[in-house]
Amino acid sequence: MKMRALISVSDKTGIVAFAKALRELGVEIISTGGTYHTLQQEGVEVIGISEVTGFPECLDGRVKTLHPAIHAGLLNIRANEEHQKQMKELGLENIDMVVVNLYPFKATILKPDVTLKEAIENIDIGGPTMLRSAAKNNQDVAVIVDPADYAVVLNELKANKEVSTETKFYLATKVFEHTANYDSMIATYLRKQRGDYSLPEKFTMTFEKVQDMRYGENPHQQAAFYQEVGATKGTLAAAKQLNGKELSYNNINDANGALELLKEFTEPTIVAVKHANPCGVGSGKTIFEAYKKAYKADPISIFGGIVVSNQNIDKQTAEEMAKIFLEIVIAPSYDEAALEVLCAKKNLRVLQLDHIDYVNPHMLDMKKVGGGLIVQDKDLTLLVEEDLKVVTDRAPSEEEMKDLLFAWKLVKHVKSNGIALAKEGQSIGMGGGQTNRIWATKQALEHGLEFLGKEGVKGSVLASDAFFPFDDCVKAAVEYGITAIIQPGGSVRDEDSIKVCNAHNIAMLFTGMRHFKH
Template identity: 80%
Template sequence: MRALISVSDKTGIVEFAKELVSLGVEIISTGGTFNALQNAGVEVIGISDVTGFPECLDGRVKTLHPAIHAGLLNIRDNEEHQKQMQELGLSNIDLVVVNLYPFKQTILKEGVKLEEAIENIDIGGPTMLRSAAKNNHDVTVVVDPTDYAVVLEELRANNKVSVDTNFYLATKVFEHTANYDTMIANYLREQRGDYSLPNTFTMTFEKVQDMRYGENPHQGAAFYKEVGKTKGTLADAVQLNGKELSYNNINDANGALELLREFSEPAVVAVKHANPCGVGVGNNVLEAYQKAYTADSVSIFGGIIVTNQIIDKATAEEMCKIFFEIVIAPGYEEEALEVFKLKKNLRVLKLENITYSDPHALTMKKVDGGLIVQQKDLELLIEEELKVVTERTPSEKEMEDLHFAWKLVKHVKSNGIALAKDGMSVGMGGGQTNRIWATTQAIDHGMEFLGEEGVKGSVLASDAFFPFDDCVKAAAAAGITAIIQPGGSIRDEDSIKACNEAGIAMVFTGMRHFKH
């Protein structure tokens, strides 16, 4: 039995090779792996001794040879194959242990140049892996060091690796090479500055963790990270306290972070079931938190709190007066962290670059039989295109509140309505099948927690146009003074007329923010 070993990740390879030799396996190797094995006292044959051809072109060509691939690809019970092998004086290779040039590690290095990345594209390795995996009935192929143990166990017990194990290992190979090739293709597209949606869409993700379950206990789930795209995301967060994150935790926290990134001033966003329930901005994180809490002191219970500020002790103490699942911030004062750690189950995450947003990010939704992909909604509005369509122009204060409300409604599920005043969310209505329901829901929300006076003088944002004037009339009855919406309905004039009659200022953005 002969094994060909050529690995970039040398974890456990010396010990594995020594065990193979003790079982009577002859070892062939190349380059750095050859040196590592020989220096460790493992009897090893150089690849050139098998091919009769020297490694050349700075090591670019060494295993791309018929002596290697015929040894891998010949079918052992095919008489014609065996006859040709004898005529050519070639021998079988029964075990391949290969993992590839560290392309991922290379492109993740700070300041890496294209030339260095290109040199770390493995050619011979994937070719050997694919040859061996294709012929898995006769050849064992190992790409993952964690599989060394099972291979040794079966060789010791049966002097061969089972067909089932070989098939399992071959499957892992094609997963590995697909992942490798996808990383290369996506990296090269980015180097060209090509961010269009291609005819074939391939991405690669690496498992971060298995989860106890998904949205519900009967659903299996796992969390995967996108290679090279984790800056400012939950995949890059460091957990400092509490239980592991669940499927729902991650989904909800992601939505909270997306809304948080709309703000440059000190801000706190509270989210429950992927919907923002309280948002506040202030001169500091404590003031922002107090506003977010006041906006909805019920829904925040058991929710997620995110902020773009370092949390101090006073804010931590205020937060810990209620129960919530997760807090995420770019940092914590030591005393604040000690306060949070008194709640052993509270998940405390530190996320540097918390306000970073990838300008080329995509959003994806799996549908049965396919995938829908779009560019991420990173726009808010275009100031030059704002159009006051009513007799009354919003005051400077109203305009400030309208901008704030527009940030909120962008992240409320459609049909979405958001009310805001004084740097605080007043009420939100989302996920309704008609806009008047969303409007009344937002007003009722505000009335419940802030009362009539809290809602009076607030402004309203709608994620899409008003098809009727009923929303304006409901807003007027609640004392709302200004509205921002995309405009574009064939019945815009009805809403404008209703605003003029009520003395409400209305601004059209020309841009909608559906969120489904």
């Protein structure tokens, strides 16, 4: 039985070889525009679309396949006698295979100076329509949208003279995934062009697979990494891996948290993270000084952790990093000598991330829950300076104020209930993920005491991600020599905490803004 295939592709990868193989199997080929000329030039016998429709391509190629001769050929059900009777009366023939990939809308909108007009011209109309027609009638029509499937189809045609029902169903499923992705990209792009960043009534986003993973959080869980289309600047998805094994699910989750905290700082800063929680943060005049501070803040937890830097890594810093086992190092750049040191450890994942300090002002935070999705704006505001309020008799000193703002950046990224201690550009102790605030406070204080001693904790400042419901946290801070506290305020018992601070000459600052992180 004669077979006919309609081929119209923007991505011409492998199409000439595929078309030649189809012709050798006796398949008649119909084609359009650039694909028609490519195949003809390569010596493939091909029929122009206008010969089938009896209508010329027009409107700069906008209309060529939108014709009953095409869609009747795709949509008629071969086992339906009435359909076949109508096809015969209309003098129309079947199309048994569609090979289509769409106008390069994604590549177009990712160009730096693309105009709205150019983007709209790259919205494919006829392609998705043919794909959907063929996919709907998949029991009779094989539809190929991905060049990777050419070999699958050819092998079945050579072996069985037809494409199996199972394969056609698989191909059809792939088509609807592809067109859904395509339409979502268009809708998202057009909303942004309107400056509309509100949360829509129907929320649709598209992501593309970067890699399959060996497993998820645990070995029995399947996992993959997907990246958002066109929104990867300054994110882990845009990083270039220079050394080491593939990133795991936990690596990516932890590294993402480290990068989010790092973006709070402009001075040379190192953030160390373990199990999605910051364990050591240091800022200094040099990145070497910053790393030493981050390491000394918790030399135990940083072992096997993730270290991110907002500055170039030099040889001296790399040599310090190489003294312990680290999972990942991420930085915007590396000296050649530093790379030699780090890459000598074959399992150390070394990543380079341009624009590591970039913050997307329209980023969303999404969490999948059973039966739905919760979506919110990303927490990108640290505080509003006009809302800062000294509530104690004593105001913070200039140095304390620097430390308070440093600690406030830290606690914003510590799991709630969260407490962070800081002094002189160094995290002193952090307590996070506790079910009550006093436990988080004691955890942070004891953490600092263990690694930096009494003198290390004494004179540090404390940040709390939410208000103190009681004065117990302030009383604990007094015992360890904390000199200043920053917290949102707003508790009905705020006055109790303020009285304890005044009695012990502790300065307290209210921000009027909390930073829960769950």
